[in-house]
Amino acid sequence: MRSAASRLRCSLAAFALAWAGLCSASPDIEPLPVEEIAPGVHVHVGHQATWPGAQGDERAGDIANLGFVVGERCVAVIDTGGSPQLGQRLLAAVRRVSTRPVCYVINTHVHPDHTLGNAAFAALAPAPRFVGHARLKASLAARAPFYREALARDLGLATDDADIVYPDLEVADTLTLELGGRSLHLRAWPTAHTDNDLSVLDDASATLFAGDLLFVAHLPVIDGRLLGWLEVMDALARLDAARVVPGHGAPVADWSPALEAQRRYLSGVRDGIRSAIAAGRTITEAVEALANTGVDGWLLTEDFHRRNLTAAYAELEWED
Amino acid sequence: MNTLTSLLLAGALAASLGGPAHAQRSDPENPDANATWQQLRTTMFQARTIDTAADTIISLEAPERAQDAAIVPISIRTHVEQRPERFIERVYLMIDNNPSPVGAIFHFTPASGRADIETRVRVDAYTHVRAIAEMNTGELYMTTRFVKASGGCSAPPGKDMTAAMASLGKMRFRVEGEVEPGKPALAQLMISHPNNSGLVMDQLTRMYTPAHFVRRIQVSYAGQPVLSADVDFSISENPNFRFYFVPTGEGELKAEVIDTNALRFETAVEVDAGS
Structure with missing residues (x-):
């Protein structure tokens, strides 16, 4: 390596x-296209598609927004892409911009489109620290076999144990990383999109990497706790950011409309499912009844809306 | 070692431990060809005939594509009145390509009224799901559905592992709708439990998270058994069951749940069917 x-x-x-x-x-490694959205802040915007995608499709695995921040001392990478190969392409993009060492690789949460490129950076010398939420390791360990199976089945990509890279610097609450001349403020959140969401705020440019706590255009996906996510969004809205990089969709300067659209969708799911439970509907009946509700204006609704309804039902049926 | 445990071991060996990477591939059009199923069939039913023209006895509803692989709703409906002389005594729920393919064995009695059951399962890989009815007179009927677990973000492990442990053992139990004596009534049992499979390895310590899942459920009405079930970690986190019983007047519907750590949970609901 x-x-x-x-x-x-x-x-x-x-x-x-x-x-x-x-x-x-x-081998020619084609660097991922990136845009410098603020001085030293580079973002690759992923495609609006599902992971892992299909073999031969140029979008395969390349669906999440990835980024890196260049300090005077070193570079921090924020999410690494949906396959080890995409991680290599992100590294190539970093190298095109800067020769400074990569000192941190931060994962905003466990999902494969954000973590499976880690291996490309584990090969560097000196090796960077891998940074994640305190619950990331357990979640990734539980899911990695399924992610690897999907890569093999759908993309024909063989992986081994070393391709799954776990955090060695864990964030239980907050953590500040110094890059030289600028700092990244990391915050671990209670269960929301997943049980291991981590946001990253670059103080020099006031750019917030929200991970999948914020979806733009791509339908939000519930894989943690719906009610928790709505609460976290209230706290997120109070952060002082000049621009926000969502986990999926275009980076936005004025992010309150994006947050509002997400809140409307998630609270619609909550209210619809609560009514269905109160009316005595089963999980299957509730999902059918709400299958076309509240999805206008979103992408990938066929892939994720029913899934969200299913997850919301399993959560909300335990409400008092 | 009880029957289910030995079946589970047989199945786990067949599918090999350690998650889906070694899972059998299944041909959606040919449910008989799966190697795990062939082995289970021999172990559990020997050379007995299994009738697959089963529409008048048992049917199975499952989504073609699992929206959330951790929560796949399964509905088994039966079309036989539970009479003492002829009733469905057991229903087997099998998921060929799960690490432990025998997901549940449900035991019914004439006092169940109907041998229907609804629950939610984890689906580890593209797989056939089977429901097999065994009559008290010994005949076997099987119905099969093919289920695709959808997409990579949708993985069977739970959504919030810490929260799942914190609320372990909490239960909800209720009877739905109007209750009339002599008429099958629908009940729902919800159990808060992480249902850990024991197959998840911590990649750093190379240790498995200990298995800890609901193992057995026994439900009685007015002292008479109406449902018992041997279940395993193919059942979703927070196991959830909907089933029938026949109320006769006033009586207590009581559920007892036992997990693999020998923790025992009880809950009951008073049923007044009038008279």
Whole structure:
């Protein structure tokens, strides 16, 4: 893996200096397209699609927003993409911008489109710290076999144990990471989108990486606790951010309409399911009855709305 | 070792431990071909005939595509009146490609009224789901559905592991609708329990999270058994069952739940069916 990284540097050097002959044996790793949305803050916007996608589809695995922040001392990467290969392409994008070491790789939560590229960075020397919510490790351990099975089944990608990289720096509450000339403020949230959501605020640019606590255009997906998420959104709204990078969808400067749209959808699911439970409907009946409700204007509703209703029912039937 | 435990071991060995990476592949069009099923069939039913033209006895509702692989609603409906001379004595729920394919064995009596059951299961991989009715007279009837667990974000582990442990053992039990004597009444039992499979390995310590799941459920009405079930971790977190019993007048509907740590939980509801 060490050699993969040096091969990469070699091929980039070849690209820059047009010494093609020196490095002709190296694999070409195409850097992921990124945009500098604020000084030193680079974002790759993922496709609006489901993970893992289909073999041969250029969008496969590439659905989450990924980013990196360049400080005077080093670089922090925020989410790494839906496959080890995408992680390599993100690393190539980092190297195109900066030669400073990657000192932190932060995962905003467990989902595979945000974590499976970690392995590309584990190969670096010196190795970065992998940073996540205190509950990320347990969640990733429980889910990794399923993620690997999906990669094999749908993308034909074989992986091994080393491709799943766990956090070695855990955040139970808050943590500040110094990058040189700028700091990242990390905050671990109570169960919301998942039970291991972590947000990242860059103080120099006031850019908030919200992870999947905020979805733009992509239908929000409940994989934690619906009522908890609505509460977390109230706290999130009070953060002082000049722009927000959602987990999915375009980065936004004025983010209150995006937050409001998400609140409308999630509270609609809550209210619909509460009524169905009160009316004595079973989980199957409730999902059928609400299958077309509240989804106007969102993408990927066929993939996620019924799933959200199912999860919401299982949560809310225990309400007092 | 009880019957279910040995069946579970047989099934777990067949499917091999450690999650879906080793799961059998299933042909949706050919439910008989699955190797796990063939082995289970031999272990559990030997050479007995299993009638698959079962529509007049038992039917199974399950989503074609599991919306949330951790919570797949399963509804087993039966079309036989539970009379002492002829009734459905057992219903087997099997999920071929789960690490432990025998998800539940439900035991019914004439006092059940109907041998219907609704519950929610975890589905680890694309799989056939089977419901098999065994009559008190010995005949076997099987119905099958193919279920696709959808997408990678939808994985069987629970959504909030810490919260699940904190509320362990809490139960809700209720009878739904108007209750009339002699007429099957619908009851719902909800159990707050993480139902940990014991198959999740901590990749750093290489230790398995201990198995801890609901193992047995016994329900009686006025002292008479109406449902008992041997269940395992294919049942979703917070196990949930809807089933029937026949009220006769005043009586207590009582549920007893036992998990793999020998923790025992009880709940009861007074039923007044008038008279």
